[in-house]
Amino acid sequence: MQVLSKPYLNTMTNQKLVIPDAKSGIPMAFPVAMPDSALFPLSGNRLPLKKLLKKLSPNANGARINALLDSMRASSPTRQPSDAEDHASWNVMRLTRTCVQLHHPSALTMFEEIEAAATGKQIVVFLDYDGTLSPIIEDPDRAFITSEMREAVRDVAKLFPSAIVSGRCRAKVYDFVQLTELYYAGSHGMDIKGPSKGHKSQKRGNQTVLCQPARAFLPIIDEVYKALIEQVKHIPGAIVENNRFCLSVHYRCVEEKKWVELADQVKLVIKDYSQLRVTHGRKVFEIRPTIKWDKGNAVEFLLESLGFDESSDVFPIYVGDDRTDEDAFRVLRERGQGLGILVSNGPKETNASYTLQEPIEVMHFLRRLVEWKKVSLFRH
């Protein structure tokens, strides 16, 4: 399922956005006082980066370079407009999001619907970290969560088996969250560890889980980490982050005119490593082992570890903001269990069923989940 599919975009003409109503299918028109060029933030970022990098030769032509730049820009659109044209784009994004919400409504507005679907089932909560529990900021080392958010996550973890599933190194995400009650799946799910403290809903499964399917890649990852640091050190603002079983090359603080050069340097380093692949996150290139293991596999592994593999009475909720979270949303959709919640301020293609706009809304959602569970425990 897509939040915003191409046909919807293509219907944006004559300064009107026309989309079919979610239930009736009847086309509805929304006035838009913008030029079509303002559509960039909606239509960008379609090509996976790997394909783009493959296409980008040293003699790449202007069109290819523009495609790469479009993808890099759209990977994490800025939240505030910087000039008149950006204002136009921003307004279109806001308007389109309103339309999109007819299809993928807010998890807060539709909380009672979620309650009804989860009633009588064991909720298991999966939370992405960056952009979900902490807002996106320039310095990855300072992406702390607030004490209120930590409190909300702790309350959730007391009532439901809960996990943080992050692209970051497990130890680092634990340093940020500092809650012993949770499962932590770092390195995009390639490094999973159970909680040091259990609670009664975990009796059913195995608390001492440890899963590291990419251990064999550690020497290569270390080698490539060193090579990348060397290769990009002349590009101001570029940061290489070692996430243990994977690496991140950040370009959020790199001047846009240097982006293509940075992408080229990354390509240059990894071209000799067929065991590695590059994916594209929010202003970040992620270098990962080619094994078929992603956040979706981590969710399946954790559900199995918790004893819910064959269960029909489990209701997993996965909240995430990034493309890598789509693998987890898809797993839930395929299992026909639980739901995915996309954290996004603008329209995106997604396998999630609901949306929340930003981490503060995630916190409100978690608090509602806790209140609802406490009330239902009191009633029984």
Ligand SMILES: O=P(O)(O)OC[C@H]1O[C@H](O[C@H]2O[C@H](CO)[C@@H](O)[C@H](O)[C@H]2O)[C@H](O)[C@@H](O)[C@@H]1O
């Ligand atoms: O799976 P996640 O927990 O969402 O991790 C994905 C990447 O998150 C971090 O980078 C992102 O957040 C930074 C801090 O807000 C921001 O500066 C950066 O631009 C974002 O891409 C993390 O640093 C990466 O290693 C993760 O891969």
